Amino acid sequence: MALQKFRTIRLPALSIIGAAFLSACSSMGSLDPFAGDSVNFASGTPVADQLNSADQEALANAVSEAMETGTAQNWRGRRAVGVVNPDGYALANLKADPAERIDAARGDLSLAHIVETDLGLYVLTRNSNIRTGPGTDHKAVEVLPSGSGVEVVGRVRDKNWMLVSANGSVRGYVFGDLLIKAPGSELELAGGPMRKPILCRKFTQRINIYSTRYEGDGAACNDGTGWRPAREPAPDENAPAELIEF
Numbered sequence: 001m002a003l004q005k006f007r008t009i010r011l012p013a014l015s016i017i018g019a020a021f022l023s024a025c026s027s028m029g030s031l032d033p034f035a036g037d038s039v040n041f042a043s044g045t046p047v048a049d050q051l052n053s054a055d056q057e058a059l060a061n062a063v064s065e066a067m068e069t070g071t072a073q074n075w076r077g078r079r080a081v082g083v084v085n086p087d088g089y090a091l092a093n094l095k096a097d098p099a100e101r102i103d104a105a106r107g108d109l110s111l112a113h114i115v116e117t118d119l120g121l122y123v124l125t126r127n128s129n130i131r132t133g134p135g136t137d138h139k140a141v142e143v144l145p146s147g148s149g150v151e152v153v154g155r156v157r158d159k160n161w162m163l164v165s166a167n168g169s170v171r172g173y174v175f176g177d178l179l180i181k182a183p184g185s186e187l188e189l190a191g192g193p194m195r196k197p198i199l200c201r202k203f204t205q206r207i208n209i210y211s212t213r214y215e216g217d218g219a220a221c222n223d224g225t226g227w228r229p230a231r232e233p234a235p236d237e238n239a240p241a242e243l244i245e246f
Contacts, residue, residue, distance in 0.1 A: 033092035080209035115154030118192035121182035134161030
């Protein structure tokens with residue numbers, strides 16, 4: 001028997017498929033947070049090709065109901081059955097890659113406004129109400145103490161209100177006069193494109209079709225036109241290299 005030779009090489013984390021995908025797009029602005037027009041929430045799973053249109057529709061309805069109600073939804077299609085369990089919220093369309101999602105502490109934030117994205121680190125100058133929308137007519141949901149560091153993920157266009165993230169998740173809106181740039185970051189260039197935040201929600205699911213059982217997680221986003229499968233962010237070409245043996 002001929003000996004097989006093995007060698008280890010170092011390849012960039014950006015895959016060939018990912019590189020071709022990015023090169024086909026003139027800029028990240030040409031992308032969106034959605035995985036095309038499909039409503040097959042099993043797309044990318046080992047059972048995706050086994051679901052017929054009735055199965056896909058039943059699954060899509062269950063995902064939509066789970067996202068809206070926050071409760072687990074069982075579904076039954078023509079050949080497959082399953083359950084969808086809703087998980088935490090996130091916001092998309094706030095980073096260079098619109099599909100990149102930022103965890104959100106709540107799902108009732110007002111997202112009707114265009115914001116200037118990615119403004120960097122700020123500090124609260126006094127105890128500050130965090131509100132569900134950019135205005136005092138919106139509900140105050142928590143108070144962050146003076147001196148708290150926050151990341152401004154969006155500044156509302158034509159309004160002096162900031163959408164802020166703290167402790168790893170978007171909390172809500174703070175009046176702009178209550179914020180100053182974090183020490184040491186005053187001269188940093190900040191500010192991304194003008195975008196409208198899009199609400200997303202993670203979920204886990206189980207699908208049974210014949211003798212095959214699949215369990216996994218996913219995410220859905222809703223720009224006001226209904227829940228659709230979320231696209232995963234493009235691979236980071238600056239990520240550590242992967243070791244591949246062959």
